[in-house]
Each structure stands twice: as C-alpha cells, then as structure tokens.
Amino acid sequence: MSAAALDALYAQVAPSAAPVFSLAETDRRRAGEDFPSIPVLGLELTVSEAAAALFETAADELAVPVPDTDTLYEALKGAVRTLGPAGIADVVGTFEGLHGGEFLEVNACRRFAYRLALSFWYEGARSRPMTAGEVGVAIYLSGMRRYRSADFRELPRRKLMLARAIHEGVTAVPTETLIRLGKVMDGELGGVDRDRSREWLYKQALPDYHRRRFAFDLVQWDRSQPAPLIVRPDTGGYLVGLTPPAGPDGRWLRPVGAEW
Numbered sequence: 001m002s003a004a005a006l007d008a009l010y011a012q013v014a015p016s017a018a019p020v021f022s023l024a025e026t027d028r029r030r031a032g033e034d035f036p037s038i039p040v041l042g043l044e045l046t047v048s049e050a051a052a053a054l055f056e057t058a059a060d061e062l063a064v065p066v067p068d069t070d071t072l073y074e075a076l077k078g079a080v081r082t083l084g085p086a087g088i089a090d091v092v093g094t095f096e097g098l099h100g101g102e103f104l105e106v107n108a109c110r111r112f113a114y115r116l117a118l119s120f121w122y123e124g125a126r127s128r129p130m131t132a133g134e135v136g137v138a139i140y141l142s143g144m145r146r147y148r149s150a151d152f153r154e155l156p157r158r159k160l161m162l163a164r165a166i167h168e169g170v171t172a173v174p175t176e177t178l179i180r181l182g183k184v185m186d187g188e189l190g191g192v193d194r195d196r197s198r199e200w201l202y203k204q205a206l207p208d209y210h211r212r213r214f215a216f217d218l219v220q221w222d223r224s225q226p227a228p229l230i231v232r233p234d235t236g237g238y239l240v241g242l243t244p245p246a247g248p249d250g251r252w253l254r255p256v257g258a259e260w
Contacts, residue, residue: 021233023241026123034245035117040073041080045088047248051106051113052095053079053088059105062112069119069128069260072112100249110248115259118229118244125233127241128260129253132190134182135227136216138169140206146214162218162225170228173205175238179230181205183258189216190256223251232260 028036037044045053054062054072057079062072083091100107121127130138142165152158170178184202187194189212206212219225229241246252253259 021125021231021235021237021239023122023231023239026125027242028121028123035114036121038076038113038116038120040076043080043085045076045080047110047113047117048096049088049092050076050116051109051248052092053083054112055095055098055105055109056087056091057082059109062108067112069115069126072116073119076116107249111253114247115253118253119260121229121241121244122231122233124235125231126260127229127231128258129255130227130230131182131186131258132216132220132254132256133184133186134178134230135166135219135225135254136185136189136212137178137181137206138172138227139165139215139218140169140208140211141172142166142168144168146211149214149217152218159225166225166227170240175230175240177201178240179238179258185212185216186256189213190220192257219254220256223254226252227254230258 030036035047037046038050040050054076058075062075067075080088095106098106100110115128118129119126139162144161144165147155155161173181181202183193184199185206186192188202219227226243226246228243231239231241233239244252
C-alpha cells in the first residue's frame with residue numbers, strides 16, 4: 001500500500017488533537033538520576049526501596065497472576081503503611097544483598113518496582129513499556145526488509161537496524177493508531193485479548209502475514225532490544241516517550257498486552 005493510501009486510511013481513525021504536553025518539561029528525574037522516584041503517600045521512594053517494601057510485605061500475594069500496575073501501586077501503598085519510612089530504611093540494605101537466583105520473589109519485586117518507576121516517569125501522566133505487538137507494528141511499518149529469523153540473528157548490526165526500524169515505525173502513524181494496531185497484533189500473534197472488531201484497519205494497514213509474523217517474533221522473546229515508553233497524559237491522548245534504561249535483569253519489559 002502506498003504512503004498516500006496509508007495516510008488516507010489512518011485519517012479515518014485519527015484522534016482529535018490533545019492538549020500540548022511537554023515530555024522534556026515533565027520528566028520527573030532529578031539531575032544525574034537514571035530513574036525517577038516513585039511518589040507514594042507523601043514519600044519519594046527509589047526503585048530499590050519500593051522493591052524492598054514489596055518484598056517484605058506483599059511478595060507472595062503478587063506472585064500469580066502478574067498484576068496490573070494499579071494493583072502494584074496499591075500493594076506499595078499498603079507496604080508503606082505497614083513499614084513506614086523507618087521500616088523501609090531498615091529492610092532495603094538486606095534486600096539489596098539478596099541474590100535473585102536464590103529467591104524468585106526478589107527478581108519479581110525488582111521488576112515490579114521498575115514498572116512503577118516507568119509508570120511515574122512524567123509529572124501529570126502515566127507511562128508504560130510498549131507491548132510486543134506495538135513494537136512489532138513499528139517494525140512492520142518501517143522500511144526494514146524481512147529476513148529469515150536465523151539469518152537475521154547472524155547480522156552484525158541487527159540491534160542498530162532494529163533501533164532504527166522501531167524509531168521509524170513509531171513516527172509513521174499517530175500513537176493512538178499504533179496502540180490500536182498493536183493490540184490486534186498482540187491478540188493475533190501473542191494469543192491475548194484479540195479484538196476482531198478492529199481487524200479491518202489491521203488487515204489493510206498490515207496485510208502481509210509473513211511480515212507481521214517476522215516483526216512480532218523479533219521482539220516477543222528478545223527483550224534485549226530497547227523501545228520507548230507509551231505516555232498517557234492526564235489531559236488526554238497518547239505520546240511516545242523516551243527510551244528508559246534496562247530493567248534490573250539488564251533487559252527491557254516487553255509484555256503481550258498493555259500494562260497500565
């Protein structure tokens with residue numbers, strides 16, 4: 001499909017203009033920090049402090065199923081009420097010394113705290129990692145050609161190629177459209193929440209099944225490839241944010257389904 005035809009197609013589902021929201025001016029990180037603090041009940045917790053508090057009070061309850069971000073935040077509020085600032089200060093040093101290979105709950109709580117830091121990256125907004133489907137859509141819409149999976153893994157500059165493809169793809173369509181297409185791809189290829197009512201746009205904008213499969217498979221399991229945040233300002237609309245540092249395991253989150 002030509003670029004003009006795609007533009008005409010996307011115009012049918014383009015969202016109304018949202019109020020201007022400055023990502024640079026609302027970044028909550030202080031100078032020199034890799035991550036923003038997590039605001040909770042009047043405290044500003046680091047990722048380590050939040051992880052330690054969750055581990056001390058709620059690790060068993062949060063194990064299965066994987067909670068949404070609002071559930072994590074409520075659990076962190078409960079941990080702060082239980083431990084208080086002094087209690088958190090007492091446990092964080094011990095928690096940081098625990099090895100994730102011995103305690104699965106340690107790794108889980110570190111990932112949970114990382115998710116909360118991503119969620120509160122911007123003042124006046126919530127944010128989350130891109131889903132596998134959203135990243136797959138971005139790669140599909142880029143100019144990167146399709147490879148056999150084994151051949152692509154052997155390419156010496158594959159990570160740079162993917163980074164360029166993701167950047168090209170997320171800027172090719174309105175963010176709302178990227179989210180819409182990504183949700184259908186997550187459903188079709190990731191097996192979750194398939195939204196058949198929206199497949200008319202999906203099948204017209206992304207008609208090649210083999211290219212869809214190639215793009216999705218590149219990122220579904222490989223979480224070593226960075227991708228930017230999806231930002232939802234309180235004033236409405238969606239934006240593509242910055243690319244955060246990797247999580248506590250050295251990889252980026254790549255859920256199959258939006259984790260607000």
